[in-house]
Amino acid sequence: MTEVSICAYPWDLIGDPAAGQRLAKTGADRVAIAAAYHSVRAATPLHPAHRLVDAKTAAFYVPVRPPAWSTRRLVPQAARNWESGGMHVAADPFGQAARTALAAGLRVDAWVVLLHSTVLGEANPDLCVRNAFGDVYTYALCPGNSEVIEYAATLVTEVAELAGSSGATGLMVEACGPLGVSHLGHHDKTVGAEWTATDEALLSLCFCAGCSAGMLEAGLDDGALAAVVRASVGGGTESVDKALGTDADVLRYFREGTTAELAARVLASAREAGIQRLGFHAQPDPWAVGPFASMAMTRPGRGLTGAVSAATFILPGHAALQMPPEEISTLASAAHAGALGAYVSALPPHNAAALEADWRQLRDRGFDELCIYHFGLLSSRRLSAVSHAVAALKHQASESTTTGPNSP
Numbered sequence: 001m002t003e004v005s006i007c008a009y010p011w012d013l014i015g016d017p018a019a020g021q022r023l024a025k026t027g028a029d030r031v032a033i034a035a036a037y038h039s040v041r042a043a044t045p046l047h048p049a050h051r052l053v054d055a056k057t058a059a060f061y062v063p064v065r066p067p068a069w070s071t072r073r074l075v076p077q078a079a080r081n082w083e084s085g086g087m088h089v090a091a092d093p094f095g096q097a098a099r100t101a102l103a104a105g106l107r108v109d110a111w112v113v114l115l116h117s118t119v120l121g122e123a124n125p126d127l128c129v130r131n132a133f134g135d136v137y138t139y140a141l142c143p144g145n146s147e148v149i150e151y152a153a154t155l156v157t158e159v160a161e162l163a164g165s166s167g168a169t170g171l172m173v174e175a176c177g178p179l180g181v182s183h184l185g186h187h188d189k190t191v192g193a194e195w196t197a198t199d200e201a202l203l204s205l206c207f208c209a210g211c212s213a214g215m216l217e218a219g220l221d222d223g224a225l226a227a228v229v230r231a232s233v234g235g236g237t238e239s240v241d242k243a244l245g246t247d248a249d250v251l252r253y254f255r256e257g258t259t260a261e262l263a264a265r266v267l268a269s270a271r272e273a274g275i276q277r278l279g280f281h282a283q284p285d286p287w288a289v290g291p292f293a294s295m296a297m298t299r300p301g302r303g304l305t306g307a308v309s310a311a312t313f314i315l316p317g318h319a320a321l322q323m324p325p326e327e328i329s330t331l332a333s334a335a336h337a338g339a340l341g342a343y344v345s346a347l348p349p350h351n352a353a354a355l356e357a358d359w360r361q362l363r364d365r366g367f368d369e370l371c372i373y374h375f376g377l378l379s380s381r382r383l384s385a386v387s388h389a390v391a392a393l394k395h396q397a398s399e400s401t402t403t404g405p406n407s408p
Helices: 019-026 093-104 120-121 146-165 197-205 209-217 222-232 240-244 247-272 319-322 325-334 351-365 380-400
Strands: 003-008 029-037 039-044 053-054 105-115 128-130 137-141 169-173 277-283 313-317 338-346 369-373
Touching: 003 325, 003 380, 019 093, 019 380, 029 093, 029 146, 029 169, 093 105, 093 146, 105 146, 120 137, 146 169, 146 247, 197 222, 197 240, 209 222, 209 247, 222 240, 222 247, 240 247, 240 277, 313 319, 313 369, 319 338, 319 351, 325 338, 338 351, 351 369, 351 380, 369 380
Parallel strands: 003 029, 003 369, 029 105, 105 169, 169 277, 277 313, 313 338, 338 369
Antiparallel strands: 039 053, 128 137
């Protein structure tokens, strides 16, 4: 495992003279700081000035430059004063936080959440995911709409340029694809419905105007398909493919195409702005929705094929631990010389030994990078556990290098 990064919000580092020292203590090589992020209420257990931050809307944590957005309907909100004892928000929270991380000796990535924005979705419901029943997911901008893809490309260009001027050398991209029915927020009350994984996947299929037009162009009858979905939800169907029958392959290919187009525009925007290190949150499921998009974007004929030599595909760590070795090898090949990373949480009540065992297993299974969630949320005990686990991981890597077959 060649790289360890850790996630952070700007407010984790702003106003805390000891934050840089704690960052360095984790042993991480890089910190991914939120530059464009959804709403969140976050604990800050070790910050000297507050214990909770309530960022009520999705926001830009770099400056919103009006000329870049003057022709757009979708315009990100500037960061406002997050509710933490009236804490003042700097004009460039990302830049302020990045300077702290750089001074502590860490490299900096900008963490970008692309299509998850309730504030923009509520203002523009026609650009959101709409399920087969007509329910609109206002937290989920849909990449089946050209305006959404243009918004994402502009967002990445602006973050890359502005974060780059603050010392960021990479981008970590989350929600680079459609989001689905599951949404951890707003006192979500969906568990009692007892939807199966297939039900949730069916409820995550989008029938907005943009997607319906795309389906028709692909030769699908969007109305008939929506009726099949409505009839299948709650009916015990084994899989999406079984529910949709012969239409499944065509619909999947269409959806993969929208994600691939989005990812290709994101990659091109980042490259044009000078960003070379680019990580995509991703997973192998072709019907995947949510923060981790489908890796179908890397398939032959899709937008990223042949263009991902410096891209990292960051998979959910819990899923990565359960994958058969042959599936990991297949994913590594699909990455076309890019790297595979694992996104791991330090938040469950793990001790250092448990974290170390999981992370060592990920390294041994062929994952090149580890992305740890989340610096500012860590208590003193968990910070210590992360620090010990990272130190042990790096020590083992150093030992294996010095005692390898080519060592003296």
